[in-house]
Amino acid sequence: MNFKNLNLINPIIRAVTETGYSKPTEIQCNAVPPILEGRDVVGSAQSGTGKTAAFVMPILQLLKRHTPEHKEIRILILTPTSELAIQLEENLGIYSKYLPLSQLSVYEGIPIGSQLAALRKRVDILVATPGRLLDLQNQRHIDLSKIEILVLDKADKMLNMGFINDVKNVVKLLPQKRQNLFFSTTMPGSVRHFAGTILNNPVEVIVSPVSSTAQTAKQAVCFVEKEKKTDVQADALQKKNIRSLVFTRTKHVANKLVQQP
Numbered sequence: 082m083n084f085k086n087l088n089l090i091n092p093i094i095r096a097v098t099e100t101g102y103s104k105p106t107e108i109q110c111n112a113v114p115p116i117l118e119g120r121d122v123v124g125s126a127q128s129g130t131g132k133t134a135a136f137v138m139p140i141l142q143l144l145k146r147h148t149p150e151h152k153e154i155r156i157l158i159l160t161p162t163s164e165l166a167i168q169l170e171e172n173l174g175i176y177s178k179y180l181p182l183s184q185l186s187v188y189e190g191i192p193i194g195s196q197l198a199a200l201r202k203r204v205d206i207l208v209a210t211p212g213r214l215l216d217l218q219n220q221r222h223i224d225l226s227k228i229e230i231l232v233l234d235k236a237d238k239m240l241n242m243g244f245i246n247d248v249k250n251v252v253k254l255l256p257q258k259r260q261n262l263f264f265s266t267t268m269p270g271s272v273r274h275f276a277g278t279i280l281n282n283p284v285e286v287i288v289s290p291v292s293s294t295a296q297t298a299k300q301a302v303c304f305v306e307k308e309k310k311t312d313v314q315a316d317a318l319q320k321k322n323i324r325s326l327v328f329t330r331t332k333h334v335a336n337k338l339v340q341q342p
């Protein structure tokens with residue numbers, strides 16, 4: 082499978098290829114086709130699986146396919162934190178490098194004034210944290226009535242952080258007819274229920290978590306008496322020249338391990 086097989090257009094393939102990616106990841110193979118067909122998608126995938134590009138590439142293409150004369154925002158991506166909003170805006174910038182589309186992110190932590198100025202220009206895709214979006218909407222600075230695609234990123238985190246009502250209030254402001262993409266790292270019952278209130282006959286895309294251990298890493302278990310533990314650890318770290326990150330339960334143990342001769 083390559084990016085062309087996914088029916089992605091050349092400007093997107095060019096941008097992706099320039100990042101150094103030679104082929105789509107599993108979630109990209111599974112999520113891009115239904116998104117391009119206009120279907121709602123619920124995706125469960127961890128960070129590191131290429132999940133962001135899995136929805137960013139097709140939504141850019143959908144936007145490009147029909148670009149009516151407009152000034153309104155057409156895609157809304159909701160994400161729980163400012164850091165994630167920044168990352169998403171960066172990703173949008175990378176994949177839309179060869180497309181005449183504009184994106185903006187609004188989130189807490191930067192003065193609302195600068196965001197208002199940016200919102201006066203044309204914005205095709207808005208990335209937002211729910212709280213800041215509602216602030217701007219309450220002050221009548223944002224028109225969400227022409228949104229064609231809603232993306233919920235990290236939905237489980239959104240729920241855990243208590244944003245469920247904010248998200249519901251945002252959804253009420255959107256047109257009834259729209260495409261919904263819902264991504265979550267985990268899919269417990271509460272998240273599934275939440276997805277059910279937003280999505281319409283979705284295609285479900287689940288990918289297995291990325292392996293957390295590199296194939297070249299050797300693993301071993303070593304049973305030792307409690308009092309010998311620090312010695313054994315220090316010995317293993319020094320003698321075997323192991324590059325490692327050691328987690329300890331207390332600061333005290335961390336200090337002891339570092340000070341071990």
Ligand code: AMP
Pocket residue numbers: 102103104105106109127128129130131132133134
């Ligand atoms: P994400 O799952 O969105 O957190 O992405 C994890 C990482 O995978 C990011 O650094 C992406 O730049 C990278 N990535 C996205 N698509 C691909 C791909 N097709 N091949 C290799 N890496 C990718």
